[in-house]
Amino acid sequence: MVHEVASIPGDGIGPEVIDAVQPVFDDVSERFGFHLELVRYDWGSERYLESGSMMPDDGLDELAGYDAILLGAVGHPDVPDHVTLNNLLLPIRKGFDQAICKRPAILFDGVESPLEGYNGGDIDFVVYRENTEGEYADMGGQEHPGHGHEVAVQSAVFTRTGTERIVRAAFEAATEREGRVTSITKSNAQAHSMVFWDQIVEDVSAEYPDVTVERLLVDAASMDFIRRPEEFDIVVASNLFGDILTDIGAIITGSMGLAPSANINVSGEYPSMFEPVHGSAPDIVGDGVANPLATILSAAMLFDHLGETEAGDAVWSAVTDQLADSDAPRTPDLGGSAATAQVVADLRTRL
Ligand code: ATP
Numbered sequence: 090m091v092h093e094v095a096s097i098p099g100d101g102i103g104p105e106v107i108d109a110v111q112p113v114f115d116d117v118s119e120r121f122g123f124h125l126e127l128v129r130y131d132w133g134s135e136r137y138l139e140s141g142s143m144m145p146d147d148g149l150d151e152l153a154g155y156d157a158i159l160l161g162a163v164g165h166p167d168v169p170d171h172v173t174l175n176n177l178l179l180p181i182r183k184g185f186d187q188a189i190c191k192r193p194a195i196l197f198d199g200v201e202s203p204l205e206g207y208n209g210g211d212i213d214f215v216v217y218r219e220n221t222e223g224e225y226a227d228m229g230g231q232e233h234p235g236h237g238h239e240v241a242v243q244s245a246v247f248t249r250t251g252t253e254r255i256v257r258a259a260f261e262a263a264t265e266r267e268g269r270v271t272s273i274t275k276s277n278a279q280a281h282s283m284v285f286w287d288q289i290v291e292d293v294s295a296e297y298p299d300v301t302v303e304r305l306l307v308d309a310a311s312m313d314f315i316r317r318p319e320e321f322d323i324v325v326a327s328n329l330f331g332d333i334l335t336d337i338g339a340i341i342t343g344s345m346g347l348a349p350s351a352n353i354n355v356s357g358e359y360p361s362m363f364e365p366v367h368g369s370a371p372d373i374v375g376d377g378v379a380n381p382l383a384t385i386l387s388a389a390m391l392f393d394h395l396g397e398t399e400a401g402d403a404v405w406s407a408v409t410d411q412l413a414d415s416d417a418p419r420t421p422d423l424g425g426s427a428a429t430a431q432v433v434a435d436l437r438t439r440l
């Protein structure tokens with residue numbers, strides 16, 4: 090079986106962590122008997138600074154034929170964040186209808202959480218974030234520029250199709266786990282969009298009588314992610330709320346360097362995209378100490394998505410094993426002093 094994967098290393102530590110996964114790809118594809126062809130695209134902020142765009146005009150056409158996309162990171166100190174987002178990430182997520190963003194938050198054994206009293210094993214939930222509409226619908230405008238009475242409008246768009254899709258995916262996932270869904274809203278202050286969301290959660294939940302539903306306002310949820318993270322199973326949230334909550338999810342589980350994510354095209358018509366939750370980490374670029382595990386775990390999710398679940402499981406357990414071993418090399422974000430390459434080399438022996 091041949092899988093063709095487009096890799097977009099991107100900016101900052103993106104190329105460092107993508108280069109680090111190549112040998113892991115070679116190992117698992119050999120061991121599990123499939124061929125993985127990684128085709129590299131040097132798109133990102135450097136390209137933007139030279140030519141005014143992060144990817145070519147026909148970039149999406151180029152990517153459309155791949156089985157999946159692996160992305161490193163995008164972001165550059167000289168490029169405004171909204172440019173980065175709107176030139177590469179959002180076009181891919183929206184253009185390929187990657188409506189579901191799946192972000193596991195797992196505290197691995199052997200990893201210390203910054204939350205006092207947590208020393209491994211307890212935190213294990215997955216955030217299902219709506220990924221193509223909501224607050225990131227890119228609708229709005231500015232009026233009366235430069236007259237001291239400017240008005241800026243940023244609209245959020247919630248469709249029944251989009252909302253049902255993410256909510257249903259969350260319930261479906263809960264049936265495979267502990268059967269609990271927590272729906273995040275701000276229904277008390279946003280009486281149109283969020284009340285609509287609540288209604289859809291209620292409709293969909295009727296189809297899943299065995300799944301327990303909890304509703305939380307996003308402010309309370311931010312608190313509870315810190316106060317009682319062990320109680321969550323599947324969390325479902327809109328684009329903006331999911332974005333914010335998943336950073337909390339990443340940091341309470343020890344490091345941004347460990348958090349993977351998947352942007353899933355549900356219909357299978359277009360490629361899905363796998364990427365670490367972290368950004369370009371400009372503060373450590375070029376030091377060779379970026380933690381590659383977020384990207385490697387994203388690759389494990391990619392293998393699962395391609396149907397290579399044995400490879401996905403093998404990578405996942407090699408990482409679990411490495412983190413649980415107090416003698417194994419660790420990058421500085423996890424309190425160690427090892428280089429990216431040492432972590433990868435050690436992981437390969439476990440694979
Ligand atoms: P961007 O603008 O690209 O999102 P950022 O400034 O928001 O970048 P992040 O990349 O999200 O930064 O990183 C936040 C912090 O976490 C930084 O201090 C960074 O060094 C650290 N960090 C992120 N990813 C990793 C990693 N893979 N390994 C080690 N440290 C990391």
Ligand code: MG
Nearest residue numbers: 164367368369
């Ligand atoms: Mg960031």
